[in-house]
Amino acid sequence: xxxxxxxxxxxxxxxxxxxxxxxxxxxxxxxxxxxxxxxxxxxxxxxxxxxxxxxxxxxxxxxxxxxxxxxxxxxxxxxxxxxxxxxxxxxxxxxxxxxxxxxxxxxxxxxxxxxxxxxxxxxxxxxxxxxxxxxxxxxxxxxxxxxxxxxxxxxxxxxxxxxxxxxxxxxxxxxxxxxxxxxxxxxxxxxxxxxxxxxxxxxxxxxxxxxxxxxxxxxxxxxxxxxxxxxxxxxxxxxxxxxxxxxxxxxxxxxxxxxxxxxxxxxxxxxxxxxxxxxxxxxxxxxxxxxxxxxxxxxxxxxxxxxxxxxxxxxxxxxxxxxxxxxxxx
Amino acid sequence: xxxxxxxxxxxxxxxxxxxxxxxxxxxxxxxxxxxxxxxxxxxxxxxxxxxxxxxxxxxxxxxxxxxxxxxxxxxxxxxxxxxxxxxxxxxxxxxxxxxxxxxxxxxxxxxxxxxxxxxxxxxxxxxxxxxxxxxxxxxxxxxxxxxxxxxxxxxxxxxxxxxxxxxxxxxxxxxxxxxxxxxxxxxxxxxxxxxxxxxxxxxxxxxxxxxxxxxxxxxxxxxxxxxxxxxxxxxxxxxxxxxxxxxxxxxxxxxxxxxxxxxxxxxxxxxxxxxxxxxxxxxxxxxxxxx
Numbered sequence: 001x002x003x004x005x006x007x008x009x010x011x012x013x014x015x016x017x018x019x020x021x022x023x024x025x026x027x028x029x030x031x032x033x034x035x036x037x038x039x040x041x042x043x044x045x046x047x048x049x050x051x052x053x054x055x056x057x058x059x060x061x062x063x064x065x066x067x068x069x070x071x072x073x074x075x076x077x078x079x080x081x082x083x084x085x086x087x088x089x090x091x092x093x094x095x096x097x098x099x100x101x102x103x104x105x106x107x108x109x110x111x112x113x114x115x116x117x118x119x120x121x122x123x124x125x126x127x128x129x130x131x132x133x134x135x136x137x138x139x140x141x142x143x144x145x146x147x148x149x150x151x152x153x154x155x156x157x158x159x160x161x162x163x164x165x166x167x168x169x170x171x172x173x174x175x176x177x178x179x180x181x182x183x184x185x186x187x188x189x190x191x192x193x194x195x196x197x198x199x200x201x202x203x204x205x206x207x208x209x210x211x212x213x214x215x216x217x218x219x220x221x222x223x224x225x226x227x228x229x230x231x232x233x234x235x236x237x238x239x240x241x242x243x244x245x246x247x248x249x250x251x252x253x254x255x256x257x258x259x260x261x262x263x264x265x266x267x268x269x270x271x272x273x274x275x276x277x278x279x280x281x282x283x284x285x286x287x288x289x290x291x292x293x294x295x296x297x298x299x300x301x302x303x304x305x306x307x308x309x310x311x312x313x314x315x316x317x318x319x320x321x322x323x324x325x326x327x328x329x330x
Numbered sequence: 331x332x333x334x335x336x337x338x339x340x341x342x343x344x345x346x347x348x349x350x351x352x353x354x355x356x357x358x359x360x361x362x363x364x365x366x367x368x369x370x371x372x373x374x375x376x377x378x379x380x381x382x383x384x385x386x387x388x389x390x391x392x393x394x395x396x397x398x399x400x401x402x403x404x405x406x407x408x409x410x411x412x413x414x415x416x417x418x419x420x421x422x423x424x425x426x427x428x429x430x431x432x433x434x435x436x437x438x439x440x441x442x443x444x445x446x447x448x449x450x451x452x453x454x455x456x457x458x459x460x461x462x463x464x465x466x467x468x469x470x471x472x473x474x475x476x477x478x479x480x481x482x483x484x485x486x487x488x489x490x491x492x493x494x495x496x497x498x499x500x501x502x503x504x505x506x507x508x509x510x511x512x513x514x515x516x517x518x519x520x521x522x523x524x525x526x527x528x529x530x531x532x533x534x535x536x537x538x539x540x541x542x543x544x545x546x547x548x549x550x551x552x553x554x555x556x557x558x559x560x561x562x563x564x565x566x567x568x569x570x571x572x573x574x575x576x577x578x579x580x581x582x583x584x585x586x587x588x589x590x591x592x593x594x595x596x597x598x599x600x601x602x603x604x605x606x607x608x609x610x611x612x613x614x615x616x617x618x619x620x621x
Binding site for chain 2: 115121
């Protein structure tokens with residue numbers, strides 16, 4: 001959290017320029033990696049979906065320290081909202097994006113208020129049970145969700161009558177993730193974000209300043225759920241179908257790992273972790289599942305040895321480099 | 331509600347929940363930490379027992395021993411490699427331990443899936459008891475074994491906790507490990523015992539239940555959740571509280587799915603969790619709080 005103090009004192013224009021630079025660099029690197037490969041385009045879409053779910057979890061999990069594991073349900077709400085409104089009601093998919101955010105936010109709000117006294121293991125267990133029950137319900141509520149076979153043939157959203165080609169969709173998806181990451185990172189450095197992480201460390205101290213820690217956490221969970229639902233909505237652009245198994249519990253585990261792998265010091269750790277997760281699980285030679293095993297082991301090693309994750313690690317190397325340069329100058 | 335067959339099914343699955351809850355309970359008492367990896371221990375033990383039977387032709391009793399040894403091994407490894415360093419660095423804070431144990435859970439599942447295969451495995455019954463009838467209720471051999479084994483394991487654990495010095499020290503260590511260390515207790519050793527016995531209980535639970543339900547590398551997560559829930563419902567005050575919690579939860583699961591289907595039962599379990607966590611997180615049987 002020491003970096004937060006330093007960065008808030010930067011002039012606003014420089015911060016905005018820096019963020020723009022990071023975004024452009026991210027888009028450029030991802031596009032370079034993707035090239036013309038259609039398979040890699042799918043992977044980028046998947047990484048963007050993961051990144052949005054992980055960014056949604058960033059506020060409550062990394063900043064507020066409350067691990068809610070219902071995020072597969074929120075992503076599913078986003079995807080099903082788009083599917084239901086566009087396929088069954090013939091509305092524009094954009095209404096689905098909006099409705100998904102509202103519904104996911106509302107569900108998260110109710111769940112957060114019901115579980116406001118819980119933390120740690122209790123919160124994780126009850127939200128995980130909610131996610132399981134929700135997945136069962138998706139398979140049962142055939143009139144809305146299409147049952148076990150789900151909904152297919154979801155149209156790709158158009159932009160004022162212009163149907164963007166696949167490549168433009170990918171670029172837009174990366175841009176969207178970058179925009180959300182910038183927003184969350186700004187939230188992290190804002191007064192609200194600082195009190196959120198202060199409440200994680202010392203709830204009574206925050207309470208004594210007149211801020212309710214419960215209120216902070218509930219808002220963080222609600223906003224996070226709305227963001228995670230856009231991840232589900234984005235996924236329908238790529239696959240154009242959704243089933244109850246599309247967003248399983250594995251997604252939640254991977255989403256917990258992403259900020260840890262990428263680094264918890266900045267919101268950018270979540271999308272970076274998502275890229276690494278997709279790269280390791282789906283783009284690796286070897287048979288199915290070995291990537292997930294590798295991830296779990298990597299997460300344990302990071303937790304035990306390098307709590308800063310990839311970003312923290314790079315940071316440390318840079319710091320060592322600059323400090324040795326400063327010494328040379330002297 | 332009056333069908334005795336359903337009550338038997340509830341007792342059977344309740345006994346299994348109780349054993350997993352007992353496994354979690356031992357670590358809660360000794361290390362004040364909910365070991366979410368207990369379900370995966372049970373899963374790994376059952377998978378190895380089934381795998382050994384199918385691929386090496388090992389008789390089930392030997393396979394069960396191998397499975398239990400595996401469960402004890404990974405349980406001890408969890409303590410040495412994960413829990414102890416994480417708790418030491420975070421000063422006993424909850425979130426780092428929770429994240430670490432979640433990663434452990436995931437790692438054990440993926441490791442078991444990679445090594446022992448991703449297809450469901452069937453496990454032979456520990457003792458080949460034929461199915462029999464008690465008046466109008468037909469009892470499967472596996473059901474009888476699950477219930478008998480649960481009673482035996484629970485009794486053995488209670489005796490271990492009450493009569494051996496390690497068992498008696500367990501609570502002292504869990505309550506305040508600094509104070510326990512101060513009076514000369516070998517805290518690390520007592521905790522290793524807790525994790526070891528916990529792993530053995532989980533392994534036994536997995537093997538006897540898998541004879542009924544089969545096992546798959548993903549079973550561990552739901553086993554952990556219901557075991558944890560059974561422990562919360564029962565409370566951590568008494569060593570036999572997990573049995574009460576397990577039976578209550580088994581009852582909800584069986585009657586919920588009988589009357590409302592699979593969705594109904596998972597919703598019912600979620601609601602039980604919500605109600606208990608919110609209103610009575612200390613469970614039905616609590617121990618007196620000393621401040």
